[in-house]
Amino acid sequence: MVEEQVRTPGESPLVVLQDSVVFPHILTSLAFHHPMDLAAIDEAMNREPKTLVCVTARNSGKEESASLETVSPELPVKLENLHEVGTMVLIHKLLRIPAGGVAIMVQGIRRVKIDEIVQTDPVVRVRVHPDPESPDRSVETEALMRLILGQVKQLAELAPYLPDEFETMALNIDNPHHLAYLVVTFLKLPVEDRQKILEIDSSEAKLTNLSTHLEREIELLELGGKIKSKIQDDVQKSQRDFFLREQVRAIQKELGDGEEGDEDIVRYREKIAKSQLPPEVLREVNRELDRLVRFGNGQSQESGVIRTYLDVVLDLPWARHSTEPFSIEKAQKILDEDHYGIEKVKDRILDELAVHLRAKGKNRGPVLCFIGPPGVGKTTLGQSIARAMGRSFVRVSLGGVRDDSEIRGHRRTYVGAMPGRIIQGMRKAGTHNPVFMLDEIDKLGSDQRGDPASALLEVLDSSQNKDFRDHYLDLPFDLSEVFFIATANVFQTIPPPLLDRMEIIRLAGYTWEEKRHIARQYLIPRVMKELGIDPFEFRLDDPALVRLIREFTREAGVRTLDRKIATLLRKVVRVRSEMSRKRKVIITPKSISTYLGNEYVEPEHLLDKAAPGVVTGLAWTPNGGDVLFIETLAIEGSKGFILTGHLGDVMKESARTAFSVVQSRIAKLGIEQNFFSKNEIHVHVPGGAIPKDGPSAGITIAVAIVSLVTGIPVPETLAMTGEIALSGRVLPVGGVKEKLIGAREAGIKRVFIPEKNAKDLLEIPEEVKKDLTIVLVSHIDDIFDECFSIKKRKKPVLSKVGKKFS
Numbered sequence: 001m002v003e004e005q006v007r008t009p010g011e012s013p014l015v016v017l018q019d020s021v022v023f024p025h026i027l028t029s030l031a032f033h034h035p036m037d038l039a040a041i042d043e044a045m046n047r048e049p050k051t052l053v054c055v056t057a058r059n060s061g062k063e064e065s066a067s068l069e070t071v072s073p074e075l076p077v078k079l080e081n082l083h084e085v086g087t088m089v090l091i092h093k094l095l096r097i098p099a100g101g102v103a104i105m106v107q108g109i110r111r112v113k114i115d116e117i118v119q120t121d122p123v124v125r126v127r128v129h130p131d132p133e134s135p136d137r138s139v140e141t142e143a144l145m146r147l148i149l150g151q152v153k154q155l156a157e158l159a160p161y162l163p164d165e166f167e168t169m170a171l172n173i174d175n176p177h178h179l180a181y182l183v184v185t186f187l188k189l190p191v192e193d194r195q196k197i198l199e200i201d202s203s204e205a206k207l208t209n210l211s212t213h214l215e216r217e218i219e220l221l222e223l224g225g226k227i228k229s230k231i232q233d234d235v236q237k238s239q240r241d242f243f244l245r246e247q248v249r250a251i252q253k254e255l256g257d258g259e260e261g262d263e264d265i266v267r268y269r270e271k272i273a274k275s276q277l278p279p280e281v282l283r284e285v286n287r288e289l290d291r292l293v294r295f296g297n298g299q300s301q302e303s304g305v306i307r308t309y310l311d312v313v314l315d316l317p318w319a320r321h322s323t324e325p326f327s328i329e330k331a332q333k334i335l336d337e338d339h340y341g342i343e344k345v346k347d348r349i350l351d352e353l354a355v356h357l358r359a360k361g362k363n364r365g366p367v368l369c370f371i372g373p374p375g376v377g378k379t380t381l382g383q384s385i386a387r388a389m390g391r392s393f394v395r396v397s398l399g400g401v402r403d404d405s406e407i408r409g410h411r412r413t414y415v416g417a418m419p420g421r422i423i424q425g426m427r428k429a430g431t432h433n434p435v436f437m438l439d440e441i442d443k444l445g446s447d448q449r450g451d452p453a454s455a456l457l458e459v460l461d462s463s464q465n466k467d468f469r470d471h472y473l474d475l476p477f478d479l480s481e482v483f484f485i486a487t488a489n490v491f492q493t494i495p496p497p498l499l500d501r502m503e504i505i506r507l508a509g510y511t512w513e514e515k516r517h518i519a520r521q522y523l524i525p526r527v528m529k530e531l532g533i534d535p536f537e538f539r540l541d542d543p544a545l546v547r548l549i550r551e552f553t554r555e556a557g558v559r560t561l562d563r564k565i566a567t568l569l570r571k572v573v574r575v576r577s578e579m580s581r582k583r584k585v586i587i588t589p590k591s592i593s594t595y596l597g598n599e600y601v602e603p604e605h606l607l608d609k610a611a612p613g614v615v616t617g618l619a620w621t622p623n624g625g626d627v628l629f630i631e632t633l634a635i636e637g638s639k640g641f642i643l644t645g646h647l648g649d650v651m652k653e654s655a656r657t658a659f660s661v662v663q664s665r666i667a668k669l670g671i672e673q674n675f676f677s678k679n680e681i682h683v684h685v686p687g688g689a690i691p692k693d694g695p696s697a698g699i700t701i702a703v704a705i706v707s708l709v710t711g712i713p714v715p716e717t718l719a720m721t722g723e724i725a726l727s728g729r730v731l732p733v734g735g736v737k738e739k740l741i742g743a744r745e746a747g748i749k750r751v752f753i754p755e756k757n758a759k760d761l762l763e764i765p766e767e768v769k770k771d772l773t774i775v776l777v778s779h780i781d782d783i784f785d786e787c788f789s790i791k792k793r794k795k796p797v798l799s800k801v802g803k804k805f806s
């Protein structure tokens with residue numbers, strides 16, 4: 001081998017390498033221009049053998065390389081700027097480059113260490129000594145060599161810059177150091193890393209270090225390959241998309257709908273620019289618009305779906321507010337302006353608005369819920385609140401909603417999907433913070449398709465509704481500034497979790513006097529305005545108006561009254577148009593029938609005549625208070641007790657309790673001992689088609705049975721309401737205000753109500769209290785005493801009655 005034949009001279013010319021390292025055993029070509037290097041090469045060429053020391057400058061490869069200075073003729077070469085270990089090389093060939101400089105082909109002979117610089121001018125000459133290497137032949141080294149050969153194979157497949165014979169050359173080397181030097185020559189490595197491999201003595205460490213670099217190189221090449229193929233794919237896809245889009249555009253142009261489509265896109269872009277969309281929404285909208293462009297914006301089903309979506313999203317009030325400064329005084333003025341009476345209701349509303357004002361528009365408290373019969377002004381109260389707060393008003397009905405997707409919308413993947421009622425309402429409202437009325441919350445259903453109540457809970461919950469997510473939109477929408485109001489006719493059917501979150505405000509219905517005021521001050525002027533009627537054209541005096549209210553309508557609110565007034569005034573217009581000489585139309589109580597025909601409503605009759613066993617009770621219905629009759633009959637037989645009249649479970653149980661209470665008082669009431677074993681009692685509540693339920697007829701049923709058995713009639717102008725306990729105690733009931741108004745309308749004069757309902761009397765209108773004698777009762781014995789004068793009676797009268805009714 002050449003290396004063994006060439007000895008190391010004590011002194012040798014030196015060339016300094018800037019960005020490469022020459023390794024022992026490897027053939028390398030180098031180029032030089034600097035006069036100092038050229039002089040060193042010239043000197044080497046004149047020696048035999050033609051040897052030279054190549055050493056790499058420290059920090060080489062960097063811009064401000066120290067070696068550039070050191071090799072300059074003005075500055076002496078310094079030892080500290082050079083790596084200590086270099087390579088002695090044998091020059092095989094020299095080529096003079098015409099433009100100046102030389103190229104030499106050298107073979108690395110061995111590692112040498114520089115002891116000192118003995119001369120710097122005109123040739124740099126150094127004194128060196130050999131730095132022998134002793135390759136190790138251990139199993140570890142063997143294993144590492146194999147590993148490196150495997151990596152070389154991998155590299156050869158991945159790296160296009162490697163010569164074809166690289167792998168074969170590596171396979172034929174059995175010296176671990178020579179293998180390392182060959183591989184590192186072909187690797188793309190920084191100069192400092194190459195120098196390190198040259199300097200490491202141990203074979204194992206040399207190979208390990210090299211293997212790490214190889215691995216990294218392989219990884220880089222693989223990653224590069226992946227990125228490249230992805231870029232190629234993307235380029236191909238975008239070229240394909242572009243091609244297809246161009247085709248679609250050409251087809252659309254042929255069909256004549258391209259131009260219009262483009263206008264649409266421009267319109268959407270303008271709309272997007274104008275709306276202040278939150279970033280997430282903007283991203284989604286742009287994405288959809290891009291899809292629309294890609295779909296060609298024609299008449300396809302998919303582009304229709306995208307357009308509907310964009311219309312909905314861009315119509316939504318993402319940032320639009322309506323705010324006017326409002327004060328409680330202003331709110332009070334507006335509520336009074338729009339509504340007659342209902343002072344307590346207005347007062348409660350003002351309390352809520354004051355809290356709202358304090359919270360600076362953030363809705364923290366419970367949601368208001370107006371409960372009451374139809375036509376009592378629940379909706380108009382909501383409108384007045386909106387007017388007072390300077391906000392827009394929107395009303396959404398929840399009646400019959402059984403599916404939570406009606407609240408939260410259907411996912412866009414469904415055909416004909418639309419947003420839920422809440423988002424539709426917000427779209428209608430046009431502002432971010434409207435007064436939002438959820439109508440008929442008591443008619444909310446639920447079935448296997450989901451529970452709308454829980455969706456509503458999320459809507460109403462101020463801690464969750466900031467990011468309300470409708471399935472259709474699939475974007476968060478902020479509902480936290482919406483002022484929600486719910487309305488219902490009854491509270492029993494409102495889902496309890498919702499009821500928990502609501503502040504209930506009850507509207508009970510109006511007396512006819514209140515209705516007269518409402519008609520005079522609100523309804524008639526409004527209808528006149530609508531129909532363009534002037535005050536001089538007609539006269540509707542109080543007696544006529546009262547007849548209209550009491551005989552042509554039967555309702556707790558004023559909805560029908562409103563309609564009837566409109567019908568009546570339309571007639572006025574007609575009559576006037578038919579008059580040859582225009583006169584004022586006088587509407588009298590009698591002429592009302594002429595104008596309204598037989599739309600007369602039967603008033604609830606009192607019993608024609610008081611009869612034993614028939615007693616008047618009071619009922620609460622979603623439409624207001626009413627009277628109801630309990631009829632009883634004793635029939636010979638031993639079945640005990642029969643109940644008819646479409647009664648609910650609670651009412652049936654209440655009737656049985658009443659029956660037991662009476663039975664337990666046989667002696668006290670002077671009833672024949674075995675009366676009930678010989679007779680069965682039939683209790684019926686007329687109006688069999690209308691379902692009835694609740695415990696409040698308890699005392700009425702007990703009184704009816706005793707009246708039947710004793711044969712003592714109860715006056716037809718007396719009515720009662722109250723739940724009965726087995727002990728005979730009278731328990732409180734609901735809807736007292738409505739019941740008392742209904743009783744008065746029906747012509748009742750005297751009413752028994754539970755003592756525990758005394759607090760309700762504060763709410764009863766004065767005219768009702770004036771017309772009714774209201775008796776507070778706490779025990780059934782007191783009622784029996786009052787109705788049948790039990791204490792004064794001596795002899796039992798009962799068997800006679802039993803015969804009479806059997």
Ligand SMILES: Nc1ncnc2c1ncn2[C@@H]1O[C@H](COP(=O)(O)OP(=O)(O)OP(=O)(O)O)[C@@H](O)[C@H]1O
Nearest residue numbers: 338339340373374375376377378379380518522558
């Ligand atoms: N206290 C009142 N003062 C003046 N007008 C009233 C009053 N109460 C009701 N009205 C009028 O009665 C009409 C019906 O009222 P509204 O529509 O608010 O009833 P509602 O309670 O919402 O009924 P529903 O439960 O059927 O929706 C409206 O024109 C309203 O102005």
